[in-house]
Amino acid sequence: MTAPRRRPAAPGRLAFAALALVALPARADVLVFAAASLKPALDRVVATPAVGALGVRVSYAASSQLARQIEAGAPAAMFISADRDWMDHLERRGLLADGTRVDLLGNALVLVAPRDRAVALEIRPGFDLAAALGDDGLLALGEPNSVPAGKYAKAALQALGVWHGVARRVVAAADVRAALHFVARREAPLGIVYRSDAASEPAVRAVGTFPAWSHAPIVYPAALLAGQDDATARALLDALRAPAPQAIFRDAGFDAPPR
Numbered sequence: 001m002t003a004p005r006r007r008p009a010a011p012g013r014l015a016f017a018a019l020a021l022v023a024l025p026a027r028a029d030v031l032v033f034a035a036a037s038l039k040p041a042l043d044r045v046v047a048t049p050a051v052g053a054l055g056v057r058v059s060y061a062a063s064s065q066l067a068r069q070i071e072a073g074a075p076a077a078m079f080i081s082a083d084r085d086w087m088d089h090l091e092r093r094g095l096l097a098d099g100t101r102v103d104l105l106g107n108a109l110v111l112v113a114p115r116d117r118a119v120a121l122e123i124r125p126g127f128d129l130a131a132a133l134g135d136d137g138l139l140a141l142g143e144p145n146s147v148p149a150g151k152y153a154k155a156a157l158q159a160l161g162v163w164h165g166v167a168r169r170v171v172a173a174a175d176v177r178a179a180l181h182f183v184a185r186r187e188a189p190l191g192i193v194y195r196s197d198a199a200s201e202p203a204v205r206a207v208g209t210f211p212a213w214s215h216a217p218i219v220y221p222a223a224l225l226a227g228q229d230d231a232t233a234r235a236l237l238d239a240l241r242a243p244a245p246q247a248i249f250r251d252a253g254f255d256a257p258p259r
Helices: 013-020 036-046 063-071 084-092 129-133 148-159 163-169 176-184 195-200 231-240 243-251
Strands: 030-035 056-061 078-080 102-106 109-114 139-142 170-173 190-194 204-209 219-224
Touching: 030 036, 030 063, 030 231, 036 056, 036 176, 036 195, 036 243, 056 063, 063 078, 063 084, 078 231, 084 148, 084 219, 109 148, 109 176, 109 195, 129 163, 129 190, 139 148, 139 176, 148 163, 148 176, 148 190, 163 170, 170 176, 176 190, 176 195, 176 204, 190 195, 195 204, 219 231
Parallel strands: 030 056, 030 078, 139 170, 139 190
Antiparallel strands: 078 219, 102 219, 109 190, 109 204
């Protein structure tokens, strides 16, 4: 069954947007669909006066889940994905507002363990990840065929030549924050998450960082959605790229987007 397409903007929308330039916000709130890994940092950004004044609401989940909801007609104004693939997926279907797509952030991929677990690993080709998991330990990561963090993790382990040895021991989480919580609760001895996730959770520590060459560049693209391109939404997109919010993201472990 074909998913319903997003309805085009009402005829008076452009005139409304012009008025909104004078009196923000133009509506009660701006609904943002954002990758789960953004939650701690983006919550801090939304709490700042400059961004909070725009009336922002954020719904967090795996990028794959959010993209499918948007495709089915969910009324979000902005989408921030944890990879380019899911943004590309929406762009190919004409669901992005023209000219609004930007690369917002970058990140790194890390191996994490419970903070008090003694484990030392050098992440390099052929490293013995299976042995570090122990006899029956599981490796927590996002679902490796759809969740961006899981896709990056699988690609990195394949590039390093160790995926085959641990594939049957993967616990595939619904999103990267769920993978992080498996490790934080000691339900998995090791997990693969973003550096920003590790920085946000005191119950885990980063054992090592995966080399950038082992996976595609980690990019968080943001875009407004078709039919939702008004002055308030554009103000929010600009605000997220301003120095103060970007400093919050850096403090939380994110990078500038790779060029």
